[in-house]
Amino acid sequence: xxxxxxxxxxxxxxxxxxxxxxxxxxxxxxxxxxxxxxxxxxxxxxxxxxxxxxxxxxxxxxxxxxxxxxxxxxxxxxxxxxxxxxxxxxxxxxxxxxxxxxxxxxxxxxxxxxxxxxxxxxxxxxxxxxxxxxxxxxxxxxxxxxxxxxxxxxxxxxxxxxxxxxxxxxxxxxxxxxxxxxxxxxxxxxxxxxxxxxxxxxxxxxxxxxxxxxxxxxxxxxxxxxxxxxxxxxxxxxxxxxxxxxxxxxxxxxxxxxxxxxxxxxxxxxxxxxxxxxxxxxxxxxxxxxxxxxxxxxxxxxxxxxxxxxxxxxxxxxxxxxxxxxxxxxxxxxxxxxxxxxxxxxxxxxxxxxxxxxxxxxxxxxxxxxxxxxxxxxxxxxxxxxxxxxxxxxxxxxxxxxxxxxxxxxxxxxxxxxxxxxxxxxxxxxxxxxxxxxxxxxxxxxxxxxxxxxxxxxxxxxxxxxxxxxxxxxxxxxxxxxxxxxxxxxxxxxxxxxxxxxxxxxxxxxxxxxxxxxxxxxxxxxxxxxxxxxxxxxxxxxxxxxxxxxxxxxxxxxxxxxxxxxxxxxxxxxxxxxxxxxxxxxxxxxxxxxxxxxxxxxxxxxxxxxxxxxxxxxxxxxxxxxxxxxxxxxxxxxxxxxxxxxxxxxxxxxxxxxxxxxxxxxxxxxxxxxxxxxxxxxxxxxxxxxxxxxxxxxxxxxxxxxxxxxxxxxxxxxxxxxxxxxxxxxxxxxxxxxxxxxxxxxxxxxxxxxxxxxxxxxxxxxxx
Numbered sequence: 001x002x003x004x005x006x007x008x009x010x011x012x013x014x015x016x017x018x019x020x021x022x023x024x025x026x027x028x029x030x031x032x033x034x035x036x037x038x039x040x041x042x043x044x045x046x047x048x049x050x051x052x053x054x055x056x057x058x059x060x061x062x063x064x065x066x067x068x069x070x071x072x073x074x075x076x077x078x079x080x081x082x083x084x085x086x087x088x089x090x091x092x093x094x095x096x097x098x099x100x101x102x103x104x105x106x107x108x109x110x111x112x113x114x115x116x117x118x119x120x121x122x123x124x125x126x127x128x129x130x131x132x133x134x135x136x137x138x139x140x141x142x143x144x145x146x147x148x149x150x151x152x153x154x155x156x157x158x159x160x161x162x163x164x165x166x167x168x169x170x171x172x173x174x175x176x177x178x179x180x181x182x183x184x185x186x187x188x189x190x191x192x193x194x195x196x197x198x199x200x201x202x203x204x205x206x207x208x209x210x211x212x213x214x215x216x217x218x219x220x221x222x223x224x225x226x227x228x229x230x231x232x233x234x235x236x237x238x239x240x241x242x243x244x245x246x247x248x249x250x251x252x253x254x255x256x257x258x259x260x261x262x263x264x265x266x267x268x269x270x271x272x273x274x275x276x277x278x279x280x281x282x283x284x285x286x287x288x289x290x291x292x293x294x295x296x297x298x299x300x301x302x303x304x305x306x307x308x309x310x311x312x313x314x315x316x317x318x319x320x321x322x323x324x325x326x327x328x329x330x331x332x333x334x335x336x337x338x339x340x341x342x343x344x345x346x347x348x349x350x351x352x353x354x355x356x357x358x359x360x361x362x363x364x365x366x367x368x369x370x371x372x373x374x375x376x377x378x379x380x381x382x383x384x385x386x387x388x389x390x391x392x393x394x395x396x397x398x399x400x401x402x403x404x405x406x407x408x409x410x411x412x413x414x415x416x417x418x419x420x421x422x423x424x425x426x427x428x429x430x431x432x433x434x435x436x437x438x439x440x441x442x443x444x445x446x447x448x449x450x451x452x453x454x455x456x457x458x459x460x461x462x463x464x465x466x467x468x469x470x471x472x473x474x475x476x477x478x479x480x481x482x483x484x485x486x487x488x489x490x491x492x493x494x495x496x497x498x499x500x501x502x503x504x505x506x507x508x509x510x511x512x513x514x515x516x517x518x519x520x521x522x523x524x525x526x527x528x529x530x531x532x533x534x535x536x537x538x539x540x541x542x543x544x545x546x547x548x549x550x551x552x553x554x555x556x557x558x559x560x561x562x563x564x565x566x567x568x569x570x571x572x573x574x575x576x577x578x579x580x581x582x583x584x585x586x587x588x589x590x591x592x593x594x595x596x597x598x599x600x601x602x603x604x605x606x607x608x609x610x611x612x613x614x615x616x617x618x619x620x621x622x623x624x625x626x627x628x629x630x631x632x633x634x635x636x637x638x639x640x641x642x643x644x645x646x647x648x649x650x651x652x653x654x655x656x657x658x659x660x661x662x663x664x665x666x667x668x669x670x671x672x673x674x675x676x677x678x679x680x681x682x683x684x685x686x687x688x689x690x691x692x693x694x695x696x697x698x699x700x701x702x703x704x705x706x707x708x709x710x711x712x713x714x715x716x717x718x719x720x721x722x723x724x725x726x727x728x729x730x731x732x733x734x735x736x737x738x739x740x741x742x743x744x745x746x747x748x749x750x751x752x753x754x755x756x757x758x759x760x761x762x763x764x765x766x767x768x
Contacts, residue, residue, distance in 0.1 A: 004202055006129055007177060007211040008085040010051045010092060012067060014171040014214040016041060019070055030070075037066045050213060057092055068093060071168075071217055080220035084110070086172045086212035087125040089118075098220065110218075117150045121165065123198065124148045128167060130201050132174050133210055138183055140195060144170045149223060160257045162227035168217035174210055181209045225377065228258040232381050236388040248287045258381065259362070259374050265289060265342070267361035268350075268385065271304040272393050278304050284392055289361045293336040296555055306332055307349070308356045317348040317375055322367035337363060344370040348378065350386045357389040414593035414614055418443075441671040442681055443595075446611035447625050448669075449632055450661040450692055453577055453639050455570060455654050456710050458602035465562035465652065470519055471507045473552075473559035474500050477527055480548050487540040496526060524557055565651035570602055573654060576646060577604050577639055584635045591631075592624040595669075595678065603656060608632070609669055609678070630729050632660060636713050637738045640764040644711065657708035658764075661695060662717040662726060663688055687754075691716075694751040701747040707759055713739075715760045716748070723760060730762055740765050 016038055022030045023038075040063050041047045046056055047063075057064060072081050072095070080101060082094035089110040094103050104111040112118050124146060134140035146167045153160055184204050188195045195201065231254045252266045267289030272279045278301050285291045294300055310331075320327055320334065323343050328334045337345055342363035350358045360382065364370050422439050429436040455461075481497045484490075499522065506515050535545040553560045581604065585596055594610035610628055612620035636658045643656040667688055670681040680689050695716050698707045707714050715726050723745075733739050744761040751757070 004126060004207040006087050006125065006207060008088045008090075009211060009213045010054070010085050010215065011049065011173075011213045012041060012051075012064075012215065013048060014173050015067065015071070016048070018171060034067070034070055037063060041067060054092060064093070082110075082218050082220075084216045084218055086214050086216050087129050087167075087169075088216065089121070089125075092215070098218075102220065112150060112152070117152065120150060121148065124165075124167070126202075126207065127198050128169060129207060129210075129212065130195065130198065130205075132169055132172060132212070133205070134183075134187060134195055136174050137180075138187065140188055141193065144168065149227065151227075157260075158262050159260060160224070160228075160253075161222065162224045164221045164223040166219040166221070168219070170217075172212055172214040172216065174212055177209055177211050181205055225258060225380070228254050229380055229384075232258070233384050236384045255362075255378070255381075259377050261364070261369070261374070263364060263366070264369070265361070265363045265365075267363070268358060268389075269361060270358040270389055270392065271307065271356055272358075273304075289340055289342070289363060290333060290336055290359070293339050303333055307359065311349040311351065311356050312354070315349060315351055317346055319370065319372065319375060320345045320347075321371060324367070337361075341365050343367040346370055346375060346378075348375075348382060348385075350382065350389050352386065352390055357386065357393065360385050414589065415441075415443075415595055442668060443609065443611065443613040443670075443678075444668045445666040446595075446609040446614060446669060447666050448663055448688060449608040449610070449628060450606070450663070451608075451632055451636060452603065452605045452659045452696060453636070453643070454603040454657050454659070454696065454708060455573060456657050456708075458570070458654075461652070461654065462563070462566055465566040466516070467507055467511055468562040469559040470511075470516065471504065472561070473523070474504050474507070474519070476548060476551065476559070477523075478504070480531075480544055483544050484534065484541050488534065488538060492530070496530070499526075520558065528557055562652070566654075569650040569652040569654050572650060573643055573646060573656065574600050574604060576642060577656075580639060580642055581606065581635065584631070584638070588628065588631050591627060592618065592620070594628065597677070607678075611666065626725070629662075629725070630732075633713070633715075633726070633729050633733065634738065636660060637733065637764050640711060640713065641766060644764075644766050655710035657710055658713040659696065659708050660713065660715045661692060662715055662722040663691070664719065664722050690753050691757070694754050695748075695757070698751060698757070699749045701749050707746065707748060707761070709761070711766070712761050712763050715762075716757055717759070718757060723758065726760055730760070737765055739763060 019030060019034050019038060023035065044060070046053075047060055051057070068083060071083075080095060080098040082091050082098045082103075084091050091098075091103060091108050091110060099105075102110050102112065110121075112121065128146045131140065131142040131146075135142050146169070148165045148167070149162055150165070151160055151162050186196070187201065187204060196204070232251065235251045235254065255266045256262045256264065267287055269288040269290045270284050272284070280297065280300060290303065291300065294303060318331070320330075321344055323334060323338050323345060328338055334345075340363070342365065344364040344367055346360075346362040348360040348362070349356055350360055360378075362370065362374065362378070418441055422441055478497060478500045481493050481500070485493055503515075503519050503522065507519075531545050531548065535542050535549075551559060551561075578598070578600065581598060588594075589596075592610065593615045594608055595614055596606065596608050598604055598606040608628065610620075610625055640656065640658050647653055647655065665688075667685040668681040669678045669685075671677070672679050680686060695707070698716075699705060700707060707716075715723075717723050717726070727743070730739060730743060734741060740763040742763060744759075746759045746761060748757040748759055
């Protein structure tokens with residue numbers, strides 16, 4: 001737009017008038033400081049009126065500087081400030097810093113980099129001029145100061161800087177140049193109290209109808225840090241901003257401006273944990289410097305644990321001014337950064353309370369480039385990075401929960417009403433009182449049912465499979481060495497073959513964990529580097545070596561055929577049992593709604609809670625509890641049959657055991673917000689939890705026999721009345737072919753904190 005010219009006249013009269021007013025109001029300090037200055041100025045007519053000849057200022061520089069000390073205290077000498085003609089870029093006084101950075105010595109005008117900035121400032125002056133006009137002649141309420149921020153790029157560094165200009169209009173008087181113009185009523189919106197735009201105002205009230213007398217006080221501050229922090233905040237608070245490539249590039253540019261250095265790398269490494277397990281998401285790790293070098297899941301887990309311990313008691317960042325051979329030994333992860341080309345490094349922990357959520361990484365390729373000054377500059381941005389990681393984790397958690405519910409947990413509509421009711425109550429109360437806490441979700445007097453379908457000897461089976469894989473791999477390497485010896489005269493092959501045979505002997509006899517680790521290390525450090533070298537240099541054996549490596553896992557370098565067969569078998573059992581349980585649960589919920597949750601381990605566990613407090617809209621009777629116990633026993637028999645029929649189709653043969661806990665005392669459960677699950681409420685219910693945890697590995701009294709046995713269902717109880725109830729169920733199911741005729745009545749060994757438990761055990765009939 002065409003910016004109208006402002007009629008601007010220099011005068012110290014408005015400033016003198018303001019000082020005289022303060023003195024008249026009894027400010028003795030003002031009288032002592034400025035009384036004589038005012039008298040000196042007023043004794044010189046050329047200074048007390050409108051000043052047209054600016055050369056007068058040089059002649060009276062001393063007295064003018066004394067006057068201006070009322071506006072600019074001596075303690076501000078190192079800052080940028082100055083005095084201009086009213087709403088003009090023509091300066092009449094400037095501090096040394098102002099002169100150095102913003103003053104054109106030839107024209108005495110303020111000079112800003114870029115014509116666009118200059119135009120914006122002139123536009124700001126024009127708007128401020130209209131505010132002063134409307135304030136004086138229409139009673140428009142406006143501030144006496146204006147603030148404007150401009151950005152410029154340093155041509156040498158390429159970094160952005162932000163400067164704030166504060167204009168003080170307290171010492172400007174507005175007068176009509178001639179006849180007072182007419183002021184239309186629509187200059188200010190009566191509802192919003194906003195005045196028209198500058199473009200509209202210039203049409204209705206030409207600016208040349210007024211003159212401005214006095215001075216404009218200008219203060220210039222470098223606000224780069226505050227502005228960049230605001231930018232970073234806006235960038236980070238965008239959903240999933242850390243996972244967006246374009247947004248991360250913008251974030252990296254902002255960090256360059258904040259730190260004042262362009263030749264640096266910025267990285268964010270998240271250590272997200274859900275249900276006490278690290279969760280890795282490619283989208284969130286794309287901008288990690290550390291994870292560019294670390295691909296193995298186990299390595300990432302180890303690094304997460306390492307940093308968690310490292311920053312357990314400290315929130316302070318780590319600074320490595322120079323990465324070299326000496327410093328690389330100080331911290332386990334430093335070689336990863338070194339291999340990425342980093343030679344100067346800052347690692348800043350991002351923590352939620354005491355929990356480490358991730359790292360902010362700042363790296364430079366030149367040693368000594370980073371120092372404590374950069375840490376100081378980024379401190380104010382750390383809470384923003386932490387908040388963003390919290391948001392990212394929450395978003396990721398919600399996605400994981402959806403998968404868990406879809407794959408492992410049955411839909412539980414029975415308790416949805418309680419959560420809805422609590423949320424509505426909170427909203428209503430929060431409107432009345434802002435510090436309202438949401439009510440606890442508790443269900444009183446519910447009957448618990450517990451069951452577990454466990455894969456027998458899962459840990460030892462997994463270990464056996466690992467030993468078989470190692471044995472096959474060592475034998476394969478030994479056979480490969482026999483072929484290599486026929487083509488290559490390398491004595492080292494004989495020495496390594498000797499070690500191979502020693503390790504094979506260890507595996508056949510008795511292998512401990514330390515032996516397994518030694519074999520892994522032997523293959524990784526001694527065997528594989530040699531084979532890879534021979535693969536690239538010896539054409540005669542290249543195919544043999546390639547065939548060997550095809551049999552190894554790409555990530556671990558180990559044979560894993562048996563272990564994968566075991567894992568496939570476990571997965572097939574779990575998936576089959578989960579489908580069965582989900583189908584049966586859907587039918588049971590229709591009889592009487594109840595809470596049901598299951599957990600997938602090496603097998604399946606589940607908790608059931610039923611009672612009037614869970615389903616208040618349907619009258620509860622104990623017949624529903626008895627029915628659910630019968631349902632539980634039937635489902636356990638079906639699960640035993642199903643897993644038995646699976647055995648012949650499993651890659652690795654596995655068997656399951658079935659366990660039921662009978663507990664005929666109602667309990668209370670409460671929803672634990674932190675763990676997002678229901679738990680026992682109150683110490684009186686603790687015994688039930690203790691019994692659940694102990695009975696899985698229990699033995700029959702005075703024997704070494706485990707209570708749980710493949711093909712059988714064990715029912716643990718405390719009182720004879722409970723046994724009588726289940727004996728009736730068993731008798732009925734025997735008549736329907738579910739169980740064989742023999743029923744075992746057993747006493748259990750005393751468990752830690754639990755004594756006097758008994759059990760019924762019945763054989764499942766697989767012949768029908």
